[in-house]
Amino acid sequence: MNWRETLNRLALLLAFAGGVPAALAGDWFERFKDEATDAALHRFLYAMPKGGDLHLHLTGSAFPEWLHDIALAEAAQGVAYYVKTRIDNCAVEVDRVDAYLLLHRTVDQHRLATLSACERGEYQALSALDAEARAAWMNSVRLDAPHEGRDEFFERHWQRLGDLLRNPHLVAEILYRNMRAFADEGVAYIEPQVPVFGFLDRAGTPLAPEAVLAMYRQRLARADAQAAGVTVRFQLSALRLHADAERVVREIYRLASEHADIVAVNLVGREDDDRGHPLRFLDTFRDLRRTYPGVHLSIHAGESARPDSHVRDTLLLGAERIGHGLNLIQDEQTLLGLRHGPYLVEINLISNLLLGYVDGFAAHPFPEYLRTGVPVALSTDDRGMWDSTLTDEFFVAVREYGLSWAELRALGRNSLAFSFLDEATKSRLLTEYARRMDQFAKDFQRRGEALLDDVQPLRRGFVCRHYGLCEGEGDKEGAHRGNG
Numbered sequence: 001m002n003w004r005e006t007l008n009r010l011a012l013l014l015a016f017a018g019g020v021p022a023a024l025a026g027d028w029f030e031r032f033k034d035e036a037t038d039a040a041l042h043r044f045l046y047a048m049p050k051g052g053d054l055h056l057h058l059t060g061s062a063f064p065e066w067l068h069d070i071a072l073a074e075a076a077q078g079v080a081y082y083v084k085t086r087i088d089n090c091a092v093e094v095d096r097v098d099a100y101l102l103l104h105r106t107v108d109q110h111r112l113a114t115l116s117a118c119e120r121g122e123y124q125a126l127s128a129l130d131a132e133a134r135a136a137w138m139n140s141v142r143l144d145a146p147h148e149g150r151d152e153f154f155e156r157h158w159q160r161l162g163d164l165l166r167n168p169h170l171v172a173e174i175l176y177r178n179m180r181a182f183a184d185e186g187v188a189y190i191e192p193q194v195p196v197f198g199f200l201d202r203a204g205t206p207l208a209p210e211a212v213l214a215m216y217r218q219r220l221a222r223a224d225a226q227a228a229g230v231t232v233r234f235q236l237s238a239l240r241l242h243a244d245a246e247r248v249v250r251e252i253y254r255l256a257s258e259h260a261d262i263v264a265v266n267l268v269g270r271e272d273d274d275r276g277h278p279l280r281f282l283d284t285f286r287d288l289r290r291t292y293p294g295v296h297l298s299i300h301a302g303e304s305a306r307p308d309s310h311v312r313d314t315l316l317l318g319a320e321r322i323g324h325g326l327n328l329i330q331d332e333q334t335l336l337g338l339r340h341g342p343y344l345v346e347i348n349l350i351s352n353l354l355l356g357y358v359d360g361f362a363a364h365p366f367p368e369y370l371r372t373g374v375p376v377a378l379s380t381d382d383r384g385m386w387d388s389t390l391t392d393e394f395f396v397a398v399r400e401y402g403l404s405w406a407e408l409r410a411l412g413r414n415s416l417a418f419s420f421l422d423e424a425t426k427s428r429l430l431t432e433y434a435r436r437m438d439q440f441a442k443d444f445q446r447r448g449e450a451l452l453d454d455v456q457p458l459r460r461g462f463v464c465r466h467y468g469l470c471e472g473e474g475d476k477e478g479a480h481r482g483n484g
């Protein structure tokens, strides 16, 4: 018996002595981590059952090839999209110059018709782009180059998507694609922040938020979406920087109170712009609470590297969950108050790295929160733009912070326990999650890595670039990236 076996036997005895079967204590997982290659660990985590994703923006969760395919499919319904592929220095009004200079902006035929002949000449039909131009268009909505960061994301990525995001049929299709992709990686529940304002029907007529929501529901009800087996509830969000943000908050709060499938209200928008600071909304939320019962709040706060009181102030707004909570680590009083508390911090590791809020994963406070009893769950934020998956968030967490099996289970459990689901559905999903995890652990201990032989994990750009997970795969990488 070598030293490792001796230790394992000892651990087994100790675990049984403490009343916990060693299988549940997870020393099998520690052995697997010790020996597994990165590729094997990623495959394991892809196959591993997951709970929910509580923090994702629907329109930031579309991979570029989905957008491309869905946009082209709209041609059958009479909608055509055009991409700005060059700049001919056409004359434009001063307040349009920034938008004008944005390459790869996508417009529909209604908007194209409003442009001057000079500007129309700068656009090419999305369907007519050659391979190189199509790749450039797809790249323009991925945040993958070293020089791209926060400004590129907040000021240009969304703007480029342009009219794609005012077609509710297209956004409903993004919802369906997400359900399928999340199902493939074992996710049981998603709570996406969905857009409902500024939509037009295919003829170009404005649509009310209720009409947009009805279209989402119709898409969810179709057999292919139901077959994915992923439970979906919606959040609505307001862009906190806008001058009329309070009006939007009132509107979405009313919608959330009237529709059972809208489970929460959120505030979004960069926090380094002080126009949207949390306490601006205190009177509004207090007023709304006087009027409407039963509306949950999950609010972005502390998505910043600098210390401020945003997490504390956001709890004062009534938030039950905090999105990001990165600078909570610098607000010690609030941090102490959150230990073992009823509030959850939604952690987005890859987002925080790519937007430059942390210099590296070693600087992320997630393991400190997790191991001091602050409730946390992993989520994806805008994974279409990061070119990543929820599996990748777990991969980063295990690889960088050595998560134990018990910690993995706690993260999955939190992602359901802190969801805004009704109690009956929540309890059903929690029971199923525990059963699926037990079965997965049991099967893996019995069969080892052979259990994963048939698993084809989706490896997208982030883990390929950051961890070299796709090296030597050649064309296989393309095959992986194309599915889902």
Ligand SMILES: [Zn+2]
Residues within 6 Å of the ligand: 055, 057, 300, 323, 381
């Ligand atoms: Zn977010």
